[in-house]
Amino acid sequence: MLFHRMRKSMRPMMWAILIAFAASIPLMYGRSVLQRRGEKPLMEVNGEPISYASFAQSFQSTYERYYQLSEGRVSPEMERYLRYQVLSQLLNYELLWQEAKKANIEVSDEEIVSQIRKIMETYPSREAFMRTLEFRKIPYPEFKRSVAKQLTMNELIQRIRDGVGVTEEEVRSYWMMENEKIEAEYILIKRENYQKEVKVTQEDTKDYFRTHTEEFRAPERVKLNYVGVAPEDFEDGVKIPPSTIKDYYQDNLTQYQIPERRRASHILIEFSPEATEEEKEKAREEIENIQSKLQDGVDFATLAREYSQDSTSAEKDGDLGFFSYQQMVPSFSEAVFNLREPGEVTEIIESPFGYHLAKLTDIESAHTRTFEEVSDQIEVILVKEKADALAQEEAQRVKSELEEGRTSFQEYGKEHPERAGSSPYFAVDETVEEVGWAPEFNQTAFSLKKDEISRLIRTSTGYYVLGLEEKKPSYIPDFAEAQEVVREALIAERAKELAEQKAELVKSEAEKGMSFSSLAQEHNLEYERLEYFNRKGRIQEIYGQDREKFIDLTFSLPVGKIGEVLALPGGYYLIGVTGRNLPWEEFTKQKGQFRQNLLSQKRNIFFEEWLGKIKEKAKIVDNSNLFFSP
Structure with a gap:
């Protein structure tokens, strides 16, 4: 069930949203926002108020970022969505902070200072960073407390997620779900094809109307x-003075600041977080062997293609493209950003993914986009x-x-x-x-x-x-008014019954040994043969949840077995599996990466469920309806 839930989940996990939200707390909120005396809070979480002013600061920051990205195209629906997201994040943030305090989590001053340095590194200079604090009216001590709060919550999140592991059997099942391919065939029996066989009388139609009257009610x-x-x-009549455009640029300078980015290639030898010392030692020997080849003059790109277990980047000579410090895991970023010149190679790096060697290939300095670059965009x-x-x-x-x-x-x-x-x-x-x-x-x-x-x-x-x-007003029409609609509904229902009967008949004949292709030809039905495909494969004219039902049934069948008739909006499907391919020889090579992916997803699900339970137990008073129209 775990894998089914992970495969079906289409939205980002809540923990990722929360971590991103927490990371922006210092500059989104700045100084503490006090509740004005007598003012009703926007929300109360276990007795702790969340003020409207606190929401307004967060929402303004979020809205401005989206406004910039969408070039001013913010629909009312999107505005409501952003409002909901900010409210949800404020609630989750408060719950996490309360739980962190219960757990007596503390962070050291060294950790706080280190995190502040990392934040400063995303700005062109220390002075630019301090100007941002000053512009947002955030005293440095308040900023420091916000960083400490953020780190405390991150530690809580990490502790919760670290309590989750994966078994060897779970990794095998997950790998199988991602790599198994099957060959199948199906017959499709469409309901509408039987409508011409349905004959209904006036009396049939009247009887159907009498027994289904409410279904034909006309709406208000x-x-x-x-x-x-x-x-x-x-828009054509609006003229913006150049000074106003310049003022906007100066007031929103931080939005145009681009942090330093580096481009690197890497070679990865994987080991899982649960790896034994023996497994880690074997991986270490492999990366040291590659390091020796580099020192002997072998080309980095050649070694990446031959040895790297990051298959995606290996195909591109190990190239990872440009990235900022915060886009990579800390150990990797620290090593790459400590290199001075393109062409230099790091020492061996250990990360949650395994051992790396990284080669710096380019540096894009931190900079602020000039007024000339963005003035047209600002004017729009x-x-x-x-x-x-x-x-x-x-x-x-x-x-x-x-x-x-x-x-x-x-x-x-x-x-x-x-x-x-x-x-x-x-x-x-x-x-x-x-x-x-x-x-x-x-x-x-x-x-x-x-x-x-x-x-x-x-x-x-x-x-x-x-x-x-x-x-x-809504009303039930008389038979004369509804007659044609009723007749069509009755024909459709009887055609459905005929199609279902045909599907069961064809199934019984298939189970006696008749081939799908000959049955389809004999009964004038649609037949399709599906060459080997995996669970992500495209099925013609079947989408969304219907596709999931088709995939779930098909992959559950043994070779040579015919499934139960599957009823979908497009008709009745009779499915048979004719072949199955599972390249187990690849499992050993890919096991490490799949273990890491599964562990991450399983931890995400566990954290989301944990937070949901905390929310269920919390006493939450929501007054947002007093502040916003529906």
Whole structure:
């Protein structure tokens, strides 16, 4: 089950999010934010308040980073998502800090100073780093305490994860799941192909309607008048003074600071964290032998291709590309960043992955992107920001005039036909074509009363003001109105029954020894033969969870065995496995890397579950609904 869960998980593990969040704490928060007297906290975690001001500082930093990356394209949906992420991270951060204090974890002053030095190394100079603290109004002692807090939580996370190991059997199973290939064939029986065989009478249709009446209920629908103001309409008229662009650059200088990056090639001889002393000694002998060859003048790239057990980089002469200090494990980064000139080779490095030799091939110095490099990008951001504000201002003005009766949707539409519109009747889960998919638009529309003017709604296309013209309540139609839809539903259900019966018949004939290809030909069914593929292989026209069901069933079958009929939206699948390939001779070579990958994934899952249990036990008071609209 562990491997199945890891394979199915599509989202990043929470521990990675938390560590990334913790790493940014010193510069995101800066000084402590005190709760103002009498102010309700945004959230309480076991009695400890999280203030709105604390959230605002974190959210602003996160929002600005995303705004820069997306060049100002921040939809309301994305803004809500970022808000949720920051709230979740603040909650997790507080829980971790409380647990770290319970565990009496302490970090030494030397560790704190060392971490601060590493952070400073990502800046062009010590002075640039101190200017950043000053700009963010973070006193150095507060920054130091934040670093200590971060290190304490990291130690807690590491202790929890270090308590997890993997067995030899788990590694074998994981390797098998990643490397096993099978050859298979299937017959597909599509339901719609049997609809032409279904004959239904008027009486059949009426009987079906009587027994399934509620299924044909018509949903509540509304018809709207609306005004939509798009920020893009204002962009051409926005002029940003050069001084404003320059001020933005100076105020956000840290966003344009690029830390020193180095390019290196490496040779890796693996051993697992659980390796015996004998296994580690054998790996040491191998890397020392390679080191001797280097000292005798053998080309590093040649040795990397021949000996490195990092297959991905070995194919590229060991090249790892450019990386910053913090992108690699500490022991590796420390060795590479201590080299002075391209061409130099490190001594033997020990890391959680094994033993390395690394050759420095290039250095990209730390630098700040110049104003000239980024001024155009900044101007685009500021233009979009100003245009958005103008659009919001115009929409708010129209809203006020509508509420005060100084204009109507129709009158405004005569002056600005491109902004005003009237919707057809639509249900809450349907889309107004001119607006696009906008859940908040729909939810607001269905909450309105007759002649009520909505609040301002932000969608991905602009700001909207709505007015309800008419609402049709949900109702059950009479048979005459629903007759055609009912008839189609009845035909589809009976066709499904016929397809299922056909699938069972074909299965029984296949089990008697008839080949899939001949059965498909005899019954005029679709047949497909799948050449050897692994669990990640593409299956034609089967996606998502349906593909997982297909893969799970297929890989569970022995060679020559036919599976139970698999019902998917595309039809009924009859699957047989004709061959299986499992290159066990490769297992020994790849075992170390697979052990490391499995251990990392298993630790991630364990930490996520641990944090979930802590959260379940915690007393959490969430007041965020008082601060944000839904």
